[in-house]
Amino acid sequence: MAQTITEKTVQYHSEGLAPDYEVRAGDMVTVRPAHVLTHDNTAAVLLKFQSIGAAKVADPSQPVFALDHNVQDTSEGNLAKYDTISGFAREQGIVFHPAGAGIGHQLMIENGFVLPGTLVVASDSHSNMYGALGAVGTPVVRTDAAAIWATGTTWWQVPRTVKVILEGQLRPGVSGKDVILTLCGLYDNAEVLNAAVEFHGPGVANLSMSQRMTISNMTTEWGALVGWFPFDSITADYLAERANILASLGNSDRLTVDMVRAWEEEPPAPDADAEYAAEIVLDLGQVVPHVAGPDVVGVTRPVSEFEKERKTIHKAYLLSCVNGRLEDLAEAANVLRGKQVSLAVEVYIAAASETIEAEAKKQGIWQDLVAAGALPLPPGCGACIGLGVGLLEPGQVGISATNRNFKGRMGSRDAEAYLASPATVAASAIAGYITGAGDTVSGAPEVAFTDLGWKPAERQVDILPDFPEKLTGRALWLPADSLNTDGIYGKDVTYRDDLTPEQMGTYAMANYDPKFQGIVEEGDVIVAGFNFGTGSSREQAATALKYRGVQMVIAGSFSQTYLKNAFNNAFVCLEGVELAEELRAAHAEAAAAGDRTIPAGDLVIDFRRSKALWDGREFPLSPLGPAAQALVMAGGLEAQTKATLEE
Numbered sequence: 001m002a003q004t005i006t007e008k009t010v011q012y013h014s015e016g017l018a019p020d021y022e023v024r025a026g027d028m029v030t031v032r033p034a035h036v037l038t039h040d041n042t043a044a045v046l047l048k049f050q051s052i053g054a055a056k057v058a059d060p061s062q063p064v065f066a067l068d069h070n071v072q073d074t075s076e077g078n079l080a081k082y083d084t085i086s087g088f089a090r091e092q093g094i095v096f097h098p099a100g101a102g103i104g105h106q107l108m109i110e111n112g113f114v115l116p117g118t119l120v121v122a123s124d125s126h127s128n129m130y131g132a133l134g135a136v137g138t139p140v141v142r143t144d145a146a147a148i149w150a151t152g153t154t155w156w157q158v159p160r161t162v163k164v165i166l167e168g169q170l171r172p173g174v175s176g177k178d179v180i181l182t183l184c185g186l187y188d189n190a191e192v193l194n195a196a197v198e199f200h201g202p203g204v205a206n207l208s209m210s211q212r213m214t215i216s217n218m219t220t221e222w223g224a225l226v227g228w229f230p231f232d233s234i235t236a237d238y239l240a241e242r243a244n245i246l247a248s249l250g251n252s253d254r255l256t257v258d259m260v261r262a263w264e265e266e267p268p269a270p271d272a273d274a275e276y277a278a279e280i281v282l283d284l285g286q287v288v289p290h291v292a293g294p295d296v297v298g299v300t301r302p303v304s305e306f307e308k309e310r311k312t313i314h315k316a317y318l319l320s321c322v323n324g325r326l327e328d329l330a331e332a333a334n335v336l337r338g339k340q341v342s343l344a345v346e347v348y349i350a351a352a353s354e355t356i357e358a359e360a361k362k363q364g365i366w367q368d369l370v371a372a373g374a375l376p377l378p379p380g381c382g383a384c385i386g387l388g389v390g391l392l393e394p395g396q397v398g399i400s401a402t403n404r405n406f407k408g409r410m411g412s413r414d415a416e417a418y419l420a421s422p423a424t425v426a427a428s429a430i431a432g433y434i435t436g437a438g439d440t441v442s443g444a445p446e447v448a449f450t451d452l453g454w455k456p457a458e459r460q461v462d463i464l465p466d467f468p469e470k471l472t473g474r475a476l477w478l479p480a481d482s483l484n485t486d487g488i489y490g491k492d493v494t495y496r497d498d499l500t501p502e503q504m505g506t507y508a509m510a511n512y513d514p515k516f517q518g519i520v521e522e523g524d525v526i527v528a529g530f531n532f533g534t535g536s537s538r539e540q541a542a543t544a545l546k547y548r549g550v551q552m553v554i555a556g557s558f559s560q561t562y563l564k565n566a567f568n569n570a571f572v573c574l575e576g577v578e579l580a581e582e583l584r585a586a587h588a589e590a591a592a593a594g595d596r597t598i599p600a601g602d603l604v605i606d607f608r609r610s611k612a613l614w615d616g617r618e619f620p621l622s623p624l625g626p627a628a629q630a631l632v633m634a635g636g637l638e639a640q641t642k643a644t645l646e647e
Helices: 005-013 042-051 076-092 104-110 125-133 142-151 176-186 202-206 209-217 233-248 257-265 303-309 326-336 354-362 365-371 422-431 501-505 540-547 560-568 577-586 588-592 626-634 637-646
Strands: 028-031 035-038 063-066 095-097 119-122 136-139 154-157 161-167 196-200 226-228 278-283 290-292 300-302 315-318 346-349 374-376 397-400 416-419 449-451 470-478 525-528 552-555 572-575 598-606 611-614 617-620
Touching (some): 005 119, 005 136, 005 196, 035 104, 035 142, 042 076, 063 142, 076 095, 119 125, 125 136, 125 226, 136 226, 142 154, 161 202, 176 278, 176 290, 209 226, 209 326, 290 303, 315 422, 326 422, 354 365, 397 422, 501 540, 525 598, 552 577, 560 626, 577 588, 577 617, 626 637
Parallel strands (some): 196 226, 315 346, 315 397, 346 374, 397 416
Antiparallel strands (some): 290 416
């Protein structure tokens, strides 16, 4: 059968598949990524690596380290952490980028670690950016990273794919940032949540490589797990240039011009008749400069609407992995050149890498920015993630060319943060209020979304010896979408280390429903709405339910991070859209009356057939394949990795 690019790429990087098995969306498979990036969190991953009894990295060419998040912190503690990371890299023979070299995602691309047709992961959510080069880039959690270090592999659930067809070309003054902000605003109702996004259409050829990186990077904020662009002449030209640069530096083995020519002859691509879950059409010519916020990415408006309000700003930021490249700095410099930023505004600039900063200085771009009043920072994340100098203070308003504006992320929770393109940020810094660069127009593209009615393919699942074919329990219906991790396991106990597993179980769902603990019984199966487990990455939101005796969770969809934490702790979570919708309809009256935990009768889970049997009817579930079964039987990823090392 035909495959999407994500299915094809994962097929190539999977291990342990049956000889004729074809990877499909919904499958949980064991994957061996080409590379795994870790940044400042390398120290935390190292602790997990050591806790599972590992001493030697399985494949030293697979991990890449880059110190980029807290590079402005020169405290003794942080420098000691950085020394530990660099020492481990030397000991294991791992490529290491020190503080000041740049942001990890940019370094991965610049230095030939991201290649078309490969699966490249990172313990950072913006690894979607690798899709700009035709790779499948996606995030993993720290336990996954530790497992990859130790064994070379981890598990991944293949997402459904949404096709985005780009038509036309951008008007002058409109950027890739405006494209992705427009998409985030137009489609903010889970259209691409936890999906892979493939960009297609004639408009792709009109986007520069930097613009593609910006769009791929922020598919993360759009809710997607992958943001992929096809390989074309722009990709080839960029990679050939990088190959020549790497050759001049003595690193020609990672990326060569011959490799680029081979991709030109046979570019990685989805099959022509691949199955997509949905389709979106966007006319680039209808995109206008947009601003997102405050405090959320999905609320966007044309900058022309802000101009009427004259929204005062206090700080402006030109930095990050999404808009810290040469093209972005030049875009801002074209606005700022020969002018001065408002005396009431502080402007901070940081390149995505030291190479970019050096080139910006060579071309005079950096000097133009500084002459206009911008304050330079070292290459790194810095203010984007709320670290270092220049953070937003209570009552302040900031406009930023970064990728996230969540409340409190860039400083005080009593501040406001807006996102925009480098040109809009620069123009606003001059004016002292949010405004566009040059003549701006209002309007936005029409919504053009088509649900293609995709459903996971129904097929038999091989059941491993000693794994049960069926599971029986009482269904507990939780009539909530986007049930967050604080509702599942509250912040007041998240950081308490003195609780036993049994005690942790008594706090499960306390914030969501105070009556839950009096209703839940050992062996229950929770059934919930969509986007279950959204919010923070606390893994106790999964383990607390397990400790309370809940056998598994079925939901319309899951936060990918929650899903990762659940299976990494041997707690089964399966998607069951039709079952969730049926229970919602069957218990609408009770939910309307305020019931939040509703006993819903007996439920039988048939793992071999990927079915749930309820009220005499069958409902499809996402498959629990052999890789996931093995993970559960082993007791989770850390236990499985430890057992592998002991073999």
